[in-house]
Every structure is written in C-alpha cells, then in structure tokens.
Amino acid sequence: MTPMTRVPVEQRRYSRSPGEAADVELLPAGDVTQRVVRVGGTVRRPRQPQSLAVADYLDWLEDAGFEGSPRFLGRDAAGRDVLTFLSGVCAGPVPGKWVQSEELLASVAQLVRRLHGASASFVPSAHPFPQHPLAAGRLHSGQDGLVCHLDVTPQNVVVRGGSAVGLIDFDLAGPATAFRDSFNTAMHWVPLRDPADAWHGWERLDPFRRLRIFADAYGWTAEERLRLPEFGAEAASLSYRRMKHNASALGGGWARMWAEGVGAIIERRRAWLKVNSGCLVRALMD
Incomplete structure (x- = not known):
C-alpha cells in the first residue's frame, strides 16, 4: 500500500469552523481518559504520550480503506487531538440488553478481523508506541508486530442498525498479535468472566455459545481454539500486574x-478460565 501524501501528524493544526461553536457535547468519560467532547463533527481528546503514534496508525487505516476508525485531523488551539466523529450508538457503563444480540456479537468479531487485515504491514517508525514497563513475556514479545486496538469493549464500538461499524478510543492501541486482540475483544463481549462479576441483566447468557459465535465469525484456527483457556489465564495474570503497576x-x-x-x-476471571477450560475447548471445537 502506498500512503497518501499528508502533512506530518505532528505539524497538523485544526481550526474550528464558525458553526461548531454552538454544537458542543460532553461525551461519556472512559476508564482513564476524561474531558472528551464532541464539537460539531469532530471529537476533541486530551493529548496523550501515544497520540502521535495513534495518529500515524489512523492515517494508515484510512489509506488501507478501513472505514471503521476515526480520522486524525490535527491539534486544536487548546492542544487537544482532533478526530472525526463516528455517528452511531455505543454501550453505556452497564451495557443494555440490546448489546447482547448474537448478530451484533458476530459483527464485532468481523469488524475486528477487518481491522487486523487493514493493519497488516503497518510499522510504526516516525512515532513508535510507548513500551509498557511490563512488556516482557510471551504475550508482549518483540515478535508481536501487528498494531491492534486492544480495548474493543462494548463502550468503544459504534453500532448502527444492529451491527458494529466503528471503533473509537485507540488510547491502548499498540503492537500485539491478532489472537491477543481478538481474545481480548471476546473477553469483553462474550463475556469471559466469573458469573459473580456479570453485568446486571447478563447473568443468564450462555458464555460458551457466545464464544463459539465469536470464534466462528472471526475465524479462529483450531490451534487458537485449543490454547484459549491457557492463553486467557496467562493474559489475566499479566493484566493483573499491569493494572497494579x-x-x-x-x-x-x-x-x-x-x-x-x-x-x-481479574483474579476471578483467571480462576474461571482455568476451571472451565474443558468446557471452553469443547464449545469451540465440537
């Protein structure tokens, strides 16, 4: 793929158009990022250490024809990142019943698969992603070369007409593997967790059926399906250490x-994955 000729991301400046001043909306806060607002057809987000790396990644996705991500427009006068606004609906902190749709679940898996296809061959060069201090180990190795979203929660998926059409909040994006990113997505959307920690109204869902729907829609290989319980338990251990840090x-x-x-x-999730490893493999393989 030949990238489009653009002004380098660090040099882009965005000026508000006159009509935007009266059209401002405070958007729901994420777990970490606060003070995100919609101004007209744009989103303004506080600058982050990884902002320029994310901007380069979003440019690449645009060049690759991936329509499910925002476009980076530049920095405004307040120093905030300015991105295009993706219209649609996202889940709230406690996802409602509509988010439980199996058709929506399958479309999320397919959207993430398309993201990974569009990300192929992207190599952060001018603005590498910051490396986390706990980036050692099998889940975070130097061989993890595919830049991924890594936070595809129900709150970060834009839905229109009952299907997933876009991804927002790329703050945690960085090099990983397609399986790690897709597993992380399934963890949130199936969800894979101790039933004691289920969202209100999600207690009676069948996680094994939903995991199979996701796996088939994404296209996990037999090898990936067989190693999911062990991989998930290891991922939970790493997540615990990273959250604590x-x-x-x-x-x-x-x-x-x-x-x-x-x-x-996270500890209960790790224990649940280990206890239910046989049921998870049977659901994925039978």
Missing part, C-alpha cells in the same frame, strides 16, 4: 479502578 505509577483512572476492586475481578 498503572494504579501505582499513573494514578488517575487506573488508581480508581484498582481501588474499586478490578484486581479481584
């Missing part, structure tokens, strides 16, 4: 989530 080192939303008990939730 971020809470201590970064504070803010990370510290709030840790104080609210996210560590215990």
